[in-house]
Amino acid sequence: MIRDGSAHDAIAEAARVLRAGGLVAFPTETVYGLGADAGSDAAVAGIFAAKGRPSDHPLIVHVAAGAKGTEALSYFARPLPLFAQKLVRAFWPGPLTLIVPRQPGIGAAAAGGQDTIGLRCPAHPVTQALLVACAELGVHGLAGPSANRFGRVSPTTAQHVQEEFGDALLVLDGGPCAVGIESTIVDCSRGAPVLLRPGAITRAQIEAAGGEPLRDKDALGAPDPRASGTLESHYAPSAKLRLMDAKALQTGLDVLGASAANIAVWSRTALSCRSQRVLQRRMPDDAAAAAQQLFAVLRAFDAEGVKLIWVETPPNDPEWEGVRDRLVRAAA
Secondary structure (H helix, E strand, O other): OEEOOOOHHHHHHHHHHHHHHOOOOEOOOOOEEEEEEEEOOHHHHHHHHHHOOOOOOOOEEOOOOOOHHHHHHHHOOOOHHHHHHHHHHHHHOEEEEEEEEOOOOOOOOOOOOOEEEEEOOOOOHHHHHHHHHHHHHHOOOEEEOEEEOEEOOOOOHHHHHHHHOOOOOEEEEOOOOOOOOEEEEEEEEOOOOOOOOOOOOHHHHHHHHHHHOOOOOOOOOOOOOOOOOOOOOOOEEEEEEEEEEEHHHOOOOOHHHHOOOOOOEEEEOOOOOOOOOOEEEEEEOOHHHHHHHHHHHHHHHHHOOOEEEEEEEEOOOHHHHHHHHHHHHHOO
């Protein structure tokens, strides 16, 4: 059931459902999340069951801004290192997740059983209103992975969520997501910041705000904590996705000629094709615009029933790192 996320009664109803241990889908600036009370292991188990997600694959916990968020940080996490505090001040609310040491006995299911937990303060006003309403009912934060079946394409509209889970799930509609890919994840649990998943906030921005360089994952000598959305294969459409440069794309279309069918192409380069049965859509030249469209484009191609999706490999530039990451995992 889709409800208007700007309506006070819809927020109040969603908070009551969450307080009772149920699930609610909510919008963020990145993608739509499937939420449950992060402090209740039983409620969080409902997320794993609904998504078909392994219970040892951790979730990101969303917290409110302001005083409620400060309380939530103390509830879920042990004291943050200085560079993590700087990142909070610079980027929260916003599309940045921090992996931090977890308070013993709190949020074990959301953390996938680890001693660390991922925390984020989303910027979307609907979800901020929901988090405040939940906090007033004693729910300190919402575990909220993307609201889709495990490993599949993330949802960026309320309609995408409904297509995944049907009418029984309460979905707060906050419009299309502005960022379109999941948050940047920085591990802050091992004494030095490590980038685990790229996103809209770039390496350069993180290093400038944190006051120290991001470390290589192998340099710290300890294994990375497991984190959401970092599996080799993820974000995958039903159709087989392949990344190619523009020359290879054009060669493939030329070889298949008029017989080409059941193929969709997303490219920045204008390509010629002799078949009317190939779907072509132009990828924006701007990385942020491409990110905002990415998952919606893949879902639209799937809805058309294509068997192959050919995508022009994004530029090897820092601002494209998040888009490249999602496409590489989708093609794995």
